[in-house]
Amino acid sequence: MSAPAISWRRSRPWALPVVGLAVGLAFLWPYLVMLLDAFRPSEDVVQTPPSLLPRVWKWSTFGEVLGDERFLAWLKTSLLVSVASTAIVVLVAVPAAYATARFRFPGRMAFLFVVLVTQMFSPTSLVVGIYREFFSLNLVNTYLALILTNAAFNLAFAIWILHGFFSSIPVELEEAAELDGCGRFATLRRVMLPLTLPGLVTATVFTFIAAWNEYVVALTLMLDDTKKPLTVGINSYVTGYEQNWDQLFGASIIAIVPVVILFAVIERHLVGGLTAGSVK
Amino acid sequence: MSAVAQQAPKKAPTPKARKSLNAGQARNGLLLVLPTLLFLSVIILYPLINAVVISFEKDAGLDKATGMFVQGGGAGISNYTHWLLQQCGTESCPPGTLGAQFYSAFWVTIFFTVVSVAIETVLGIWFAMIMNRDFKGRALVRAAILVPWAIPTAVTAKLFYFIFAYDGIANHLLGNIGLGPFLWTSDPWAAKFAIIIADVWKTTPFMALLILAGLQLIPSDVYEAAEIDGATKWQTFTKITLPLVKVPLMVAVLFRTLDVLRIYDLPAILTNGVGGTTSLSMLVVSQIRAGGFNSASALSTLVFLLIAFTAFLFIQFGGADVIKRPPGAKKKKDAAPPTAPAATAVAAQSGVTP
Numbered sequence: 001m002s003a004p005a006i007s008w009r010r011s012r013p014w015a016l017p018v019v020g021l022a023v024g025l026a027f028l029w030p031y032l033v034m035l036l037d038a039f040r041p042s043e044d045v046v047q048t049p050p051s052l053l054p055r056v057w058k059w060s061t062f063g064e065v066l067g068d069e070r071f072l073a074w075l076k077t078s079l080l081v082s083v084a085s086t087a088i089v090v091l092v093a094v095p096a097a098y099a100t101a102r103f104r105f106p107g108r109m110a111f112l113f114v115v116l117v118t119q120m121f122s123p124t125s126l127v128v129g130i131y132r133e134f135f136s137l138n139l140v141n142t143y144l145a146l147i148l149t150n151a152a153f154n155l156a157f158a159i160w161i162l163h164g165f166f167s168s169i170p171v172e173l174e175e176a177a178e179l180d181g182c183g184r185f186a187t188l189r190r191v192m193l194p195l196t197l198p199g200l201v202t203a204t205v206f207t208f209i210a211a212w213n214e215y216v217v218a219l220t221l222m223l224d225d226t227k228k229p230l231t232v233g234i235n236s237y238v239t240g241y242e243q244n245w246d247q248l249f250g251a252s253i254i255a256i257v258p259v260v261i262l263f264a265v266i267e268r269h270l271v272g273g274l275t276a277g278s279v280k
Numbered sequence: 281m282s283a284v285a286q287q288a289p290k291k292a293p294t295p296k297a298r299k300s301l302n303a304g305q306a307r308n309g310l311l312l313v314l315p316t317l318l319f320l321s322v323i324i325l326y327p328l329i330n331a332v333v334i335s336f337e338k339d340a341g342l343d344k345a346t347g348m349f350v351q352g353g354g355a356g357i358s359n360y361t362h363w364l365l366q367q368c369g370t371e372s373c374p375p376g377t378l379g380a381q382f383y384s385a386f387w388v389t390i391f392f393t394v395v396s397v398a399i400e401t402v403l404g405i406w407f408a409m410i411m412n413r414d415f416k417g418r419a420l421v422r423a424a425i426l427v428p429w430a431i432p433t434a435v436t437a438k439l440f441y442f443i444f445a446y447d448g449i450a451n452h453l454l455g456n457i458g459l460g461p462f463l464w465t466s467d468p469w470a471a472k473f474a475i476i477i478a479d480v481w482k483t484t485p486f487m488a489l490l491i492l493a494g495l496q497l498i499p500s501d502v503y504e505a506a507e508i509d510g511a512t513k514w515q516t517f518t519k520i521t522l523p524l525v526k527v528p529l530m531v532a533v534l535f536r537t538l539d540v541l542r543i544y545d546l547p548a549i550l551t552n553g554v555g556g557t558t559s560l561s562m563l564v565v566s567q568i569r570a571g572g573f574n575s576a577s578a579l580s581t582l583v584f585l586l587i588a589f590t591a592f593l594f595i596q597f598g599g600a601d602v603i604k605r606p607p608g609a610k611k612k613k614d615a616a617p618p619t620a621p622a623a624t625a626v627a628a629q630s631g632v633t634p
């Protein structure tokens with residue numbers, strides 16, 4: 001073994017954690033900045049030179065935000081829209097991904113491409129067409145419009161990722177299930193879905209987060225202040241007339257909570273080795 | 281839809297064997313993708329086609345001869361030559377106008393895409409490998425890594441706007457180790473990297489989580505076999521892990537690439553285009569604000585063509601087997617990676633990825 005390899009072997013036990021810690025800190029410190037900004041009066045956030053720690057501590061921000069009826073209304077919209085569009089995406093994407101991974105039918109590849117094409121147009125260039133369309137359907141300013149749009153925007157990713165997962169499950173497993181008397185549907189439910197749980201979890205989390213973060217369409221479609229989702233609503237904390245940076249960052253931190261809860265609930269399904277030794 | 285979709289039928293594998301076994305597959309398959317098709321055509325394809333159609337029409341405005349407000353009418357390809365050949369009316373666009381910024385926006389968008397996606401992929405793989413180990417507090421680490429992605433982009437951009445202010449925290453910290461101060465939001469290079477840093481911070485979790493999900497599909501017995509054969513960690517990584525997470529990895533890289541090519545919020549809020557950081561999507565929005573909706577549609581169609589071309593390259597030369605793999609290729613071992621015996625074959629085979 002060469003000299004550099006030996007010295008690497010020796011330094012490895014402490015070098016890797018140090019580098020890992022540095023990268024971890026680099027990723028974590030913007031949260032810290034955000035949290036500290038929520039605990040100081042708004043004037044202190046913009047005051048120069050900036051200080052890492054608040055010059056004046058202010059503890060009431062989170063109470064103010066949670067007591068704000070507008071904030072609660074935005075939170076409700078975000079939750080409703082994200083949950084509903086995620087449900088639609090999973091229900092529509094699973095059959096489509098399964099079909100493209102397992103069945104041969106004409107236009108299968110064209111289908112996957114068309115799905116991908118919907119991801120190639122910037123939302124900013126679609127939003128006018130979407131507004132016109134919902135306007136003619138009398139759906140502007142409704143939750144339904146926002147739910148449908150978010151679902152459509154995220155279908156492509158869900159289908160592609162699930163397609164990848166479905167096609168990587170050995171066909172032998174399905175054949176075995178069929179031999180044991182399972183129908184197509186039972187095979188999908190009892191064999192395929194449990195095995196693709198990591199993919200399903202990924203698709204769910206990503207759709208939820210994407211819907212949770214959607215901005216341009218919500219800005220255009222939702223006219224009532226109380227029907228806006230969080231992403232659009234929290235901008236009214238900082239406008240030309242009033243600047244409440246503390247509340248903006250406080251609201252942003254609260255807005256992370258549902259995502260973390262969702263992830264904590266389904267994270268345990270991101271476990272591997274489910275197909276280990278399944279086909280010998 | 282344009283180039284990509286037309287290519288599709290040509291590329292389709294045509295293994296027509298075993299007709300009897302596959303009877304009904306066509307009907308079932310079409311039935312299962314039907315909801316998706318309906319959904320996408322109503323919500324996205326319609327406005328999309330709408331955008332393409334109006335890109336061939338003139339901007340509505342005041343008629344110079346009569347002073348009346350007129351609807352545009354056909355414009356041929358003049359909205360496209362406006363951007364591509366830099367033609368404003370009959371002469372070339374003067375510097376400083378939106379039209380003249382096309383090529384700078386084009387290259388800076390490509391630059392953002394290549395650099396961010398490269399960094400995100402490397403960091404993402406690394407994070408995923410860490411999160412894949414069994415350790416105390418793993419759920420917490422996984423959730424913490426996910427959080428930057430859960431913060432709305434508008435907020436991320438504002439946050440980094442404060443961090444990268446001239447007397448902000450970034451310069452303060454770098455000053456402690458004798459670097460800087462940098463003009464993060466106006467110096468051409470610093471501004472580009474400020475955007476890339478913010479983008480990497482926000483979207484590495486996306487990569488990491490997708491790759492993590494992909495890692496779950498690798499059965500542990502493959503690793504055991506490699507260990508018995510005396511493979512080094514690096515060999516295990518390059519010959520087993522990478523080839524076996526290739527499909528989810530390529531999907532992640534593809535979608536990230538398409539995403540950065542459309543980048544808007546981050547540069548818009550962080551630098552507002554100062555220092556040559558105007559991305560193509562920002563140019564589209566500026567053009568809409570300037571009232572040139574039809575030429576803006578032409579520009580977004582051009583962006584679409586660029587993205588479609590990139591996606592085509594990816595599928596053709598990168599993670600091609602995302603789609604090419606014949607469905608239900610029964611008994612063909614190398615088509616089903618995560619079976620233990622096939623894994624080594626796949627690993628050996630894809631050692632040299634095109």
